[in-house]
Amino acid sequence: VVTLAPESAKARWKSRRLVLTIASVAAALIVAAWVGLRARGTSSAPAFAGLRGDTAGSMAFAADSVRAYEEEAQILLDRLALMRSVLEPGAAAAIDKDLAVIDSAIAELQTAIARDPRNPALRQLLADSYRQKVDVLKRVSNAG
Numbered sequence: 001v002v003t004l005a006p007e008s009a010k011a012r013w014k015s016r017r018l019v020l021t022i023a024s025v026a027a028a029l030i031v032a033a034w035v036g037l038r039a040r041g042t043s044s045a046p047a048f049a050g051l052r053g054d055t056a057g058s059m060a061f062a063a064d065s066v067r068a069y070e071e072e073a074q075i076l077l078d079r080l081a082l083m084r085s086v087l088e089p090g091a092a093a094a095i096d097k098d099l100a101v102i103d104s105a106i107a108e109l110q111t112a113i114a115r116d117p118r119n120p121a122l123r124q125l126l127a128d129s130y131r132q133k134v135d136v137l138k139r140v141s142n143a144g
Contacts (some may be wrong), residue, residue, distance in 0.1 A: 010090070016139065017098050066123070069130030076137035083141070095140055102133045 084092055109126040116122060 014094075016136075017094055065127035066130055069127060069134050072134050073130060073137060076134060076141055079141050080137060095136075098136055099133065102129060102136065105129050106133070 080095070087095070106126065106129045109122060109129060113119065113122045113126060
């Protein structure tokens, strides 16, 4: 069994947290821009042209993805709750901060979807945000 020095594990976690934070902020900005364009009555943004397929199939796929990621995230969150007793306080705080950023982006997307429920791009972004949450939780689970 290879044991990593606390500094190297901490440095890796900081690097991952930075990437995750940047991705979450980017997702929030994309959502804000998208909602702003929709509010002004502008047609779809070119960046979302591939996601605009307003078919029931694409919306159902995104909804199924969200449900699957929610379920997997809950299982991993339960596992994290069991692991908390062996985590360093700094690591636990960093994990909590990262999850709070993702949960904030998820909440913003859910609000945007409530305003525009037939928007498949928002639903896809929500599924992607849940995927990011699951990825973070998997990394934490694998590190423990």
